[in-house]
Amino acid sequence: MPNVTVIAKPLLQKNDQIAAANRRLLEAKGLVGINVMSAPGSGKTTLLQKTIACLGPARCAVLVGDLQTTRDADRLAQAGAPVVQINTGRGCHLTAAEVADGLATLDLTGRSFLFIENVGNMVCPAGFALGEHKSVVLMSLPEGDDKVAKYPTLFQCADVVLLSKIDLAAAMEFDESRVREDLAQVNSRAPMLRLSTRSGEGFQAWLDWLAAAISAPK
């Protein structure tokens, strides 16, 4: 679609400007922004539910992107942190402008973490900065061990890769060394953490990573 290519650059520049403003706003209020991306069904919402419970709801705020339901927002609201749902309609990723609108309605005072749950999609979210300080990419074991090689752009932008649903390892074939090799090809800085929100295995390492993210210089 050449026409899209022609207009994409100014659109992305505009998005980047708004993303930079979002980031400045977060920094002024003392928050770190965490953009959480994955395929549908990798466990983003469950991860955030448990993360908020561990960190304490008073320290967190959440923006959730979804095509049209409020199911994820409803689940996250039960965790006790303020949540704003962004319905993208047919939009396949969040944009910085949508995040700016969401931030305007969230009371961020005294909070430390803004989690942004992006639309479930391994392609489009990677191209749009939102103002985040860190990008988290989840992939779940049942998705198969070829996903890093197949969706490298998403994994390239990750600051940490979470391998989720590892409690299902016994029920399927999954070559973790292959994933680590593929990840080393496209991203040498992001650690890969294995975790299960169900069993709790690996969760502490994720919380440690978040603690480092909040204490790192912006």
Next chain:
Amino acid sequence: MPNVTVIAKPLLQKNDQIAAANRRLLEAKGLVGINVMSAPGSGKTTLLQKTIACLGPARCAVLVGDLQTTRDADRLAQAGAPVVQINTGRGCHLTAAEVADGLATLDLTGRSFLFIENVGNMVCPAGFALGEHKSVVLMSLPEGDDKVAKYPTLFQCADVVLLSKIDLAAAMEFDESRVREDLAQVNSRAPMLRLSTRSGEGFQAWLDWLAAAISAPK
């Protein structure tokens, strides 16, 4: 992104025109076109490998959309049917023009089924007709039972919904009745077939559905 909306309509009209030409080409050669869509990791490639083995490679041809690897095409080529890989780069779905290019390089003579494996994505592929006669939407059990409600546009365009990886049912919570209720809200014509390519359970019903698709009037 208002600028994208402005140009989307003519782009989609152009896509539809090419899709119609693809469809006429398939009909002239006696093939039925099957567009297979799902999230990454739902099992599209494994489904097609086994389907080709059951139908007989001589009856099948395959187009595979992927961001940049040839892994799926390599797997499908082993099944013995002619395969053309379409690398979409950062493109999050196949377009009718890409399918037209692929069709031009495939020998379709004497074949009955053209399978088009779309890019793994539950959002964007739904908006782009490719020239298919039937749309197949896969969702795997580990993705969770909320996906129909969250990605209704994809499920609306389905002629059949395949619930895959049902061999994992014992290892997780999944409310199938919820999925059926959500599907009834957005699509009353598509049957939902449960299957496991691993155990073979439910596979015959899928083959029966394909047999009906090839014998239906175009």
